[in-house]
Amino acid sequence: MAENPTPAPILILAGRANPPLAQEIAEHLGLPLGDLTVRRFADGEIFVRINQNARGRDVFIIQPTSPPADHIVELLLLIDAAKRASAARVTAIIPYFGYARQDRKDQPRVAIGAKLVANIIEKAGADKVLGIDFHTHQIQGFFDVPVDHLYAAMVLAGYFKSLNLHEPVIVAPDVGAAKMARGFARRMDASFAIIDKRRPAPNEAEVMQVVGEVDGRCCIIVDDMIDTAGTLVSVVNALKERGAGDVYAAATHALLSGPAVDRLTQAPVCEVVVTNTVFVPEEKRFEKLRILSIAELLARAIRYTHTNASVSQLFD
Numbered sequence: 001m002a003e004n005p006t007p008a009p010i011l012i013l014a015g016r017a018n019p020p021l022a023q024e025i026a027e028h029l030g031l032p033l034g035d036l037t038v039r040r041f042a043d044g045e046i047f048v049r050i051n052q053n054a055r056g057r058d059v060f061i062i063q064p065t066s067p068p069a070d071h072i073v074e075l076l077l078l079i080d081a082a083k084r085a086s087a088a089r090v091t092a093i094i095p096y097f098g099y100a101r102q103d104r105k106d107q108p109r110v111a112i113g114a115k116l117v118a119n120i121i122e123k124a125g126a127d128k129v130l131g132i133d134f135h136t137h138q139i140q141g142f143f144d145v146p147v148d149h150l151y152a153a154m155v156l157a158g159y160f161k162s163l164n165l166h167e168p169v170i171v172a173p174d175v176g177a178a179k180m181a182r183g184f185a186r187r188m189d190a191s192f193a194i195i196d197k198r199r200p201a202p203n204e205a206e207v208m209q210v211v212g213e214v215d216g217r218c219c220i221i222v223d224d225m226i227d228t229a230g231t232l233v234s235v236v237n238a239l240k241e242r243g244a245g246d247v248y249a250a251a252t253h254a255l256l257s258g259p260a261v262d263r264l265t266q267a268p269v270c271e272v273v274v275t276n277t278v279f280v281p282e283e284k285r286f287e288k289l290r291i292l293s294i295a296e297l298l299a300r301a302i303r304y305t306h307t308n309a310s311v312s313q314l315f316d
Contacts, residue, residue, distance in 0.1 A: 008056050009057055010029070010057070010060065012033050012302075013050065013060070013062070014036070014061075014063070015062065015063030015078055017279065018063075018278065021095065021298075024295035025295045025299045025302070028299035034054075036048065036051060038074065046070060046073055046077060047077075048078055049081065050081050050082065050085055054086065055085060056086065058088055059082045060093055060305075061079060061092055064094060064095045064096035064279075065098035065117070066096050066098055066279075069098075071098070075124075092129045094121075095132050096225075096277045097117075097131045097135070099114050100134055118139070121143075130147070130305065130311075131147070131150070132152055132294060133149075133151060133224045134149060136176070148311045150301060151180075151315070152277070152297070153184050154297070156184070157184055157188050159292055160248070167190070168188065168191075168219070169191050169192070169218070169219050170190050170192050171212070171219050172192070172223075173232065174197045175194070177223045180223070180224060191212070191217075192212060193210060193212025197234075210239065210242050214243065215242060215243035217244060219239050219244045221235055221249045222251070223251045225253035226249070226253070226254055226255060227256075227257050228260050233264065236249070236267050236269050247269050248269065248272075250274075251272075252274070252277055254277075254280050254289075255278060270288070271288050271290055272290070274289065275293070276293050277294060300313075300314060
């Protein structure tokens with residue numbers, strides 16, 4: 001019986017969307033980051049070049065597609081460069097998948113942005129995609145190449161377990177976050193509550209009802225992202241109005257757009273716990289913000305992918 005062939009050597013490439021995360025992943029793998037040139041022409045056009053041999057390599061490109069859209073373009077160019085350099089396989093590591101909220105045609109004459117982005121990533125030449133906490137699970141089906149969808153819950157839940165909170169309640173801020181929050185509650189062996197919420201306009205939220213027992217309890221609000229923090233702050237206030245004790249917030253992706261930092265700084269929340277899927281600049285960091293690293297999780301996923309092992313081990 002023939003032995004399994006030796007995997008092609010790994011080459012880790014990092015776009016400019018989140019260099020610290022890429023460096024940390026490389027350190028966990030015990031590998032250097034690949035030598036790249038990424039610069040702009042005078043008109044702003046992005047130029048990329050891989051400065052080392054990629055032929056026959058198993059290439060992993062780390063690039064969240066958070067705003068601006070240049071990050072998506074940079075990812076596409078890196079994928080194309082690797083394919084044209086005769087890489088054996090190209091895997092796009094997308095810790096945050098942008099345009100994920102445009103996942104359906106719920107109004108007349110609107111684009112399905114998530115499907116469009118999936119199409120162009122495939123067209124650029126990605127053989128595989130790996131992401132963390134897509135805004136909706138159906139995005140996996142937008143790709144015709146293999147997709148590994150990881151969850152930051154194990155990192156976030158591990159942190160909250162270390163706090164030894166007394167009988168915490170995991171709160172889903174809306175129906176869309178219910179599945180994530182239920183999984184979080186199972187990991188922490190905690191009770192569960194959900195917010196019945198009506199959204200009058202984009203980035204605006206009005207809390208209608210809290211379903212579950214929160215009076216006198218420590219509450220942890222769990223969601224996939226914090227954008228302008230309008231939803232989160234309205235949920236925190238609603239829980240406090242209903243007698244909740246300490247309130248924490250947990251989210252995978254810290255976009256922190258517009259008034260988010262001011263809102264969270266002033267809100268009656270003990271701590272806002274996020275991961276480093278998106279780079280958070282110093283001006284967006286505040287005293288109550290705690291950033292946890294998902295670098296080890298992604299490094300393990302890269303290692304399993306490289307050796308054709310099951311990535312589902314990461315869910316145990």
